Amino acid sequence: MQTDTTRENPQAIAPQTGVTQQDLSATAPGQLRVIKRNGTVVPYTDDKITVAITKAFLAVEGGTAAASSRIHDTVARLTEQVTATFKRRMPSGGTIHIEEIQDQVELALMRAGEQKVARDYVIYRNDRSKERAGRTAEAPVQAHPSIRISLNDGSFAPLDMGRLNTIITEACEGLAEVDANLIQNETLKNLYDGVAMKDVNTALVMTARTLVEREPNYSFVTARLLMDTLRAEGLGFLGVAESATHHEMVDLYAKALPAYVAKGIEFELLNPVLAEFDLEKLGKAINHERDQQFTYLGLQTLYDRYFIHKDGVRFELPQIFFMRVAMGLAIEEKAREDRAIEFYNLLSSFDYMSSTPTLFNAGTLRPQLSSxxxxxxxxxxxxxxxxxxxxxxxxxxxxxxxxxxxxxxxxxxxxxxxxxxxxxxxxxxxxxxxxxxxxxxxxxxxxxxxxxxxxxxxxxxxxxxxxxxxxxxxxxxxxxxxxxxxxxxxxxxxxxxxxxxxxxxxxxxxxxxxxxxxxxxxxxxxxxxxxxxxxxxxxxxxxx
Structure with missing residues (x-):
């Protein structure tokens, strides 16, 4: 789902400059579509509305609200009200701007008597608007002259060379004998006009991977480029961001942890007790720099076998994975947040690694931890x-x-x-x-x-x-x-x-x-x- 109905709107890698007549005419009879802030048009679905309202409640009532049936019922009812409003207005289908959807979320919260939650939602929207304005001023799109990216709705956007360069530069930080320009040039040779975004990410990873035999440090570079794909998949599913660079994760990990716990409990993949932890304290303890320690094979193995997923979508990122294991190990401890942070630091620094059953099952509904x-x-x-x-x-x-x-x-x-x-x-x-x-x-x-x-x-x-x-x-x-x-x-x-x-x-x-x-x-x-x-x-x- 690509609709930006969450309370975040990170910079996209290839933003549009406007809505074309073709985008609007593509609306099928009876189908609602959403105009995103970057100008793209996508089908309307309500799952991110549910995420946005849930996060508003969690911000006011704390992490324990994730397991509350009252909150789940209220969120479901409010989501249904917002969707019903647009279906009444446009019974034959049509397009809605993202801001209109968020306005309706605010109105639904106020009508339901949830003034504190509505107030938090308004403040959060305002903060995100300021962030977007700052990002737009700081990082204009540097379009490639001949390569465009095909978006999910069939439209095209220019390949943002600025962000591509940022991702590659971050991947090479602190590593000797690696060449960021070589990776970028070789990647561009494998791209073509109309290439899908996921294929751009694949080309980056495969280009760096072919260089590992030349210099072992390229294994770290490959892992870091793969992390960009993992961040987009995980953060997008959680409704925290559509994509993020490594340095942006310094703040996003703390925001992603409560959203991850809420989703995991909702899908009956995680133990509801995890919502009773002080997730704000644990989120601040996450060290995003430890994502840089992985080699390609290690990270790919975690992705393939260990990360929790829903319908094939991995919404568990490396440091959240280690924190989930640590929380599962600390459930019965007295000062469980402190113990969880101790476990997390041991695991995420690779000073100690639990056995596979512990990594699979800690913090889940069936915590069989023995090997x-x-x-x-x-x-x-x-x-x-x-x-x-x-x-x-x-x-x-x-x-x-x-x-x-x-x-x-x-x-x-x-x-x-x-x-x-x-x-x-x-x-x-x-x-x-x-x-x-x-x-x-x-x-x-x-x-x-x-x-x-x-x-x-x-x-x-x-x-x-x-x-x-x-x-x-x-x-x-x-x-x-x-x-x-x-x-x-x-x-x-x-x-x-x-x-x-x-x-x-x-x-x-x-x-x-x-x-x-x-x-x-x-x-x-x-x-x-x-x-x-x-x-x-x-x-x-x-x-x-």
Whole structure:
């Protein structure tokens, strides 16, 4: 949504000089359109009106209002009133200036008896108007002579070379052996008249990326150019700004944090408790300079896998991401704002980094923060499938899994309940393997499962061959990691070129819990029993 109905109007990269007759005639029958301050015409939608009114309430009533059902209901009602006003005025469709929409928001707030909120909204509009006037005076558009940018509504605007130069210069700040002019010249070679804005950003990133082999510092440059795209996507979705330079983020991060928390709670992606933090204090603690620390691969990985998104739009920026994790870790602390700031400083400075599940889940509705979960699978069908179910649920929220399968009886063991014989551990491991593939850590990365088996288990030979590329595919697990627990006694037998006996745990159930000397004595006792027919029914002797 491009309509500027929020309480911010940062400078666009390619502002229009006016509304053309073509823009106005493009209005479809029955469709409302909005004339933005830069002259472009876009379809009317009311989501940014909702954001603007919500922010006005938050400014007056504090961050805790984000979780208030009264505020949500009031905002929805007022938004509907504003939209209904324009539909009554223009039942056949038409164009509305952005200022008219904001006038109606003020009027709706006053009629609803929300005088304090309306007053704050008026003051905020006035402040933003002064800022826009200052920006216009300081930074006139430096248009490229032959390249125009195609806008979302099909119109064109000149490529602002001044802002392009600012973005590239910022990306090269403080870095040795990098050339801003080279990046700009090579980027312009890849642009053409009518290019989309997103393709301009892509061209910048790809140009810098090709130079990394020449000089490693270009990896930092590439990351900083990518940040420009991330800022436009995140801030635009939050209704804070349409775009921003790195230096403008010194103020915008503090404004974006409460808007981010409100959106995250609204979309049921964040824990409502986050709205109870002192977001103003936390916003002031955010250090925008730490955005400059990323290499390209690091930032791209965060964007692809870690940032919270809605319908594919990432509205979490790097420093907000670290603050969200810090807030999630500090929820149960006494002085939680102070602790959150401590956690934030550790994470954002890269002095310490939490594990992936913590980064994924801290501050969300399902804060599963641990990395690894170790379980022992019991020797009964119900217990086995309960363990597989636990695997699926833990993997869903990014947990890595380790399953001890040693207690499960071996291939050929007697099953009293059915008077049949067991198929052993391997068929169940095939199910575990496929579960890890299906429940791939919430769609963010591959599932990670490791199966453990002791060396004396009858199925150990098949277990070792699980990832071979030949043999029966039903007894192969290409995605499953496996681990063989080896007792000291086995290594002694290897050194002595001795024999080794394999057992089914259903006949030697106590071996699994023994270690050291106790294990050796009990293992040798069972070996001795194999000399007596019928004492141990299922065993196999091989060279260690």
């Amino acid at each position: 690894c979960y170790l379980t022992t699978v019991p020797d009964d069908l119900s217990g086995i499938y309960h363990a597989i179910h636990d695997n699926a649920m833990l993997s869903k929220f990014a947990g890595g899994l380790g399953n001890d399968w040693t207690p499960v009886r071996a291939l050929g063991s007697y099953i009293k309940g059915t008077n049949g014989k067991s198929q052993g551990v391997v068929p169940f491991l095939k199910v575990v393997n496929d579960t890890a593939v299906a429940v791939n850590q919430g769609g963010k990365r591959k599932g990670a499962v490791c199966a453990y088996l002791e060396t004396w288990h009858m199925d150990i030979e098949e277990f070792i061959e699980l990832r071979k590329n030949t043999g029966d595919d039903r007894r192969r697990t290409q995605e499953l990691n496996k681990d063989n627990w080896i007792p000291d006694l086995f290594m002694k037998r290897v050194f002595d070129d001795g024999k080794w006996t394999l057992f089914s745990p259903s006949e030697v159930p106590d071996l699994h819990d023994l270690t050291g000397k106790a294990f050796e004595e009990r293992y040798e006792y069972y070996e001795a029993l194999t000399e007596y027919p019928g004492k141990v029914k299922l065993f196999k002797t091989i060279q260690a």
